[in-house]
Amino acid sequence: xxxxxxxxxxxxxxxxxxxxxxxxxxxxxxxxxxxxxxxxxxxxxxxxxxxxxxxxxxxxxxxxxxxxxxxxxxxxxxxxxxxxxxxxxxxxxxxxxxxxxxxxxxxxxxxxxxxxxxxxxxxxxxxxxxxxxxxxxxxxxxxxxxxxxxxxxxxxxxxxxxxxxxxxxxxxxx
Numbered sequence: 001x002x003x004x005x006x007x008x009x010x011x012x013x014x015x016x017x018x019x020x021x022x023x024x025x026x027x028x029x030x031x032x033x034x035x036x037x038x039x040x041x042x043x044x045x046x047x048x049x050x051x052x053x054x055x056x057x058x059x060x061x062x063x064x065x066x067x068x069x070x071x072x073x074x075x076x077x078x079x080x081x082x083x084x085x086x087x088x089x090x091x092x093x094x095x096x097x098x099x100x101x102x103x104x105x106x107x108x109x110x111x112x113x114x115x116x117x118x119x120x121x122x123x124x125x126x127x128x129x130x131x132x133x134x135x136x137x138x139x140x141x142x143x144x145x146x147x148x149x150x151x152x153x154x155x156x157x158x159x160x161x162x163x164x165x166x167x168x169x170x171x172x173x174x
Contacts, residue, residue, distance in 0.1 A: 046165035
């Protein structure tokens, strides 16, 4: 272990499931600790994912959403994960119309195969969440997700309400 500290740069934004997988592979260091700093440029539009740390069984991702940003109902079939709300707020929705509002310092644990979607609250600061995922089967795709019909569902698709990201140049979460 080195005694030097890494400069507080921005982790790269991943723009596809393949880039997410590649970044997890790059960051995985068996038998070694990982150190990272939570820092992101905030979005004016869209959402970002920055993989901060990863191991064979776990990954840590910083997620940001512009005000009103959302995704579509889905479930992760090979991962339990938790969201820790660091800034802003969101409304989480279940498959039968259930809703739950969350804000700063609230957490949401989603076991594998739990269907949900959420929307960042309108007229609030951008939503910032730490997402910590634990693989069920590390030899299968940790990013596998399905829609209500059970078919594979791409998290980076228009169907998942993906829109082009526009970042604030001068607004940073840290």
